[in-house]
Amino acid sequence: MVKISERMKKISESPTLATSAKVNAMKAKGLDIINLTVGEPDFDTHSSILNAAVEAIQSNKANHYTPTAGILPLRQAIVDYHQKYDGVSYGVNQVIVTEGAKNALYTLFQVILNAGDEVLIPAPYWVSYTEQVKLAEGVNVIVEAKPENEFKVTLAQLESHRTDKTVAIILNSPSNPTGTIYTPEELKEIGEWAVANNILIIADEIYYRLVYNGNKAISIASLSEEIKNQTVIINGVSKTYAMTGWRIGYAIGNAEIIGKMVELSSHSTSNPAGPSQYGALAALAGPQDFVEDMRKAYEERLNFFFPLVQSIPGFKVSKSKGAFYLFPNVKEAAEMCGFAEVKDFTLALIEEAHVALVSGDGFGYPDYARISYTVNNDLLAEAVDRIKKFIETHKK
Numbered sequence: 001m002v003k004i005s006e007r008m009k010k011i012s013e014s015p016t017l018a019t020s021a022k023v024n025a026m027k028a029k030g031l032d033i034i035n036l037t038v039g040e041p042d043f044d045t046h047s048s049i050l051n052a053a054v055e056a057i058q059s060n061k062a063n064h065y066t067p068t069a070g071i072l073p074l075r076q077a078i079v080d081y082h083q084k085y086d087g088v089s090y091g092v093n094q095v096i097v098t099e100g101a102k103n104a105l106y107t108l109f110q111v112i113l114n115a116g117d118e119v120l121i122p123a124p125y126w127v128s129y130t131e132q133v134k135l136a137e138g139v140n141v142i143v144e145a146k147p148e149n150e151f152k153v154t155l156a157q158l159e160s161h162r163t164d165k166t167v168a169i170i171l172n173s174p175s176n177p178t179g180t181i182y183t184p185e186e187l188k189e190i191g192e193w194a195v196a197n198n199i200l201i202i203a204d205e206i207y208y209r210l211v212y213n214g215n216k217a218i219s220i221a222s223l224s225e226e227i228k229n230q231t232v233i234i235n236g237v238s239k240t241y242a243m244t245g246w247r248i249g250y251a252i253g254n255a256e257i258i259g260k261m262v263e264l265s266s267h268s269t270s271n272p273a274g275p276s277q278y279g280a281l282a283a284l285a286g287p288q289d290f291v292e293d294m295r296k297a298y299e300e301r302l303n304f305f306f307p308l309v310q311s312i313p314g315f316k317v318s319k320s321k322g323a324f325y326l327f328p329n330v331k332e333a334a335e336m337c338g339f340a341e342v343k344d345f346t347l348a349l350i351e352e353a354h355v356a357l358v359s360g361d362g363f364g365y366p367d368y369a370r371i372s373y374t375v376n377n378d379l380l381a382e383a384v385d386r387i388k389k390f391i392e393t394h395k396k
Helices: 015-028 047-058 072-086 100-112 127-135 155-161 184-196 225-229 255-268 274-285 289-310 331-336 342-353 377-394
Strands: 095-098 118-123 139-144 166-172 200-204 231-236 249-252 369-372
Touching: 015 342, 047 274, 072 095, 072 249, 072 274, 095 100, 095 255, 100 127, 100 200, 100 231, 100 249, 100 255, 118 127, 127 139, 139 155, 155 184, 166 184, 184 200, 184 225, 225 231, 249 255, 289 377, 331 342, 331 377, 342 369, 342 377
Parallel strands: 118 139, 118 166, 166 200, 200 231
Antiparallel strands: 095 249, 231 249
């Protein structure tokens, strides 16, 4: 009999990836599925990045082991990036390059958590936070953000959940799945509270250059030296540079924590893929105009798609400010169609309407669904039409 560890029995597969896999399997059968589940840009990686990776391969720069923390030019480019965009100074010894931002988070939790340590996680949250904390034997303390407060937690809420076992708080701004952005004033208040209570701030800033309609996102580390020293930033090239498949993320912050992450990585992954590192170097240090082109395209899609989603019977939605998701409450629509739970409603949408959304239960809000607008406007409009027809057909 095969034995599975107890830690693996505590977690479940990523619902976003599971839904995407189901969609791909249906597409492989020839079905016309509109996939609004995917958390990745639909743009091609820029030619300057492709050329840099090819050159690194052909010149044999990228074909051997690299330092576990990543090649020095890439770590310096990350330091320079944060100096340029945030006005914050770091040393290269404060950076580790990882196999995607997800791996940076996983490694960080393994380094900072002991059994029973608590992590404050504002909900809605990205699906992997809670599972990674469990794998590090930590305890998830969910702080429910209110829709009427734009899905942002307040200092009073955080303080009410703080205990002597609280080790860290995760802040994701702009947020996956809501697209919410914390203001500088809100971040400063939370940052000063974390400093006062010696709580590590884990700032997931993977979307912070994808903001729309005059909204701005800032790094919490830019607000004061004390807050910077209390923060580990998680970021990467996947979203901003349309490089999800390249698997390059990073953590930047406290040198002791980063050093331990390097030690752990030396026994787990050895180093990120060499060609991907040279591609990421070209992304961060090269031309940036295509990033703005992509941002503008998503802004236009958001402004086109939002009123269409608003028009769907039983969908209650707020306009996102960043990332590339909408997160409507669809409970009323589900009930109109005879479904007690949203996850059954979204499953039926895939199987019958051939439109794929992600049920909100994996994000901590089971009455909601995440919708990605990383397809063109024609497909977005067609998806809305299909959902409306499904509701009209099934309406009780």
